Amino acid sequence: SSYVLFDDPDARELFEEDIKKFEKQFIENYEVSVLDEVQYCKDAGRKLKYLVDSGHRLWITSSSEIILSKEILSFLVGRVSILKLFPFSFEEFQVAKSQRELTQSILERMIWEHSTYGGYPKVVTTDDIEMKRTILNDIYETMLLKDVARVFSIEDIRVLEDFSRYLAVSIGEIISYENISNDLGVSFQTIKKYLDAMEKSYLVCRVYPFFTNKRKEIVKRPKIYFIDTGLRNSIAKNFDSKVDGKLFENYVFSELLKLNVVPKYWRRKTKVEVDFVVEREKELIPIEVKLNTQVGKIERGLRSFIATYKPKNALIVTYKGEKGREKIGGCDVYYTDILGMKKILS
Known part of the structure; x- marks a missing residue:
């Protein structure tokens, strides 16, 4: 395979000025060609369409799908698959x-x-x-x-x-x-x-609220996390130099995304809440995130969710806290780290 980085001014100029010479030098003799950040080249969409229509296999990489969508993907309808990499x-x-x-x-x-x-x-x-x-x-x-x-x-x-x-x-x-x-x-x-x-x-x-009761639960306003x-x-x-609670919560969110999980949060209008709620195999799993905790120390929000929705499993994901398991009202509550969380959810 060939790899073309369009930070290289020579490759960029050749692509823009003579697509057939570019094809001969970088594409023709390779089974697959990887083109990185090609969307910044002039008329990139039409030139890529020519290469694809000529039978070449291309991997187009970019930091942003939305930029690719505007500059390139509209020319490749029916010819392209999108793979999102976190x-x-x-x-x-x-x-x-x-x-x-x-x-x-x-x-x-x-x-x-x-x-x-x-x-x-x-x-x-x-x-x-x-x-x-x-x-x-x-x-x-x-x-x-x-x-x-x-x-x-x-x-x-x-x-x-x-x-x-x-x-x-x-x-x-x-x-x-x-x-x-x-x-x-x-x-x-x-x-x-x-x-x-x-x-x-x-x-x-944006992470949106999980709810079934509009009268008692928050239903609209999102939270924001960075990917x-x-x-x-x-x-x-x-x-x-230390991990704080907000950062660790965002970190857990980011790792959930990489499991192809779409987390929500849960909050009653009385302000009790659970950090994340995920659904796996049609089962709800509430997740609380704590820098440090002890087995047996379950906060009111998680207890309230367990009492309301009766999940089979709940997670307390901790950075430095104790590991273990206990049963609350028929629900297995796991005190675990980030790796334990992934093992349970996978």
Whole structure:
């Protein structure tokens, strides 16, 4: 296979100026060709259509599906399949670090690094801390301040920066578009446009409430989490030496996404809540996230959910707490770490 990185000005110029010469040099003699960030080339969609129609197999990689959709995918209808790749999961992070042994102290250290700097491959494979931060800042500036702003015709970059930082310090909180609008001094419509843009670019994700009783349960307002916690920390300018509760909650959310789980949250109007609710094989599983906990210490929100919905299993996912299991009203409550959570949900 061939791999063409369109940061290379020679490859980019040849693609733009003479697609047949490009085909002969980079495509013709290979079973598969990988084209990275080709969407920035002039008339990329039509040229790729020519290559595909000529019988070539192409892998087109990009940091954002929405940018590909606008620039390329409309020319390849019926000829393309989309594969979404998240930043490295913990297991992929472990492989990249060649870390086979996982004692409790090693696990905690690795979760600290993975949650602090995230799972983007270039960040993971770089050992230098300052370089990790530089790469994350470059990703932020490229993906959000350039790509998202261009594709969604966002002119006020300062407001986009302010909004992204607002979300970065509000992870795990129920958001109000009206409150954000008032705090930032911009219109409700602008806030929704910017949030839609960030979500479609796989920077953030809205988590909606789980409910069956509109009178007693929250039914509309979402929470916001970042898909990569390292990028969140870069935007928030917060690389603390310790994992805090909000960051660990976002980290658990990110790992749930990589299991192809669509988590929701649960909250009664009396303000008792459960961090996440997932559905596996038609069974509801509530998940509470705690930095530290003890077996037997179950908070009111989880007890309330168990009493209301009578799930067979519930999880308390902890960073440093005790592991174990107990039974509450017919429900098996597992106190586990991130790996135990994945094993139970897989």
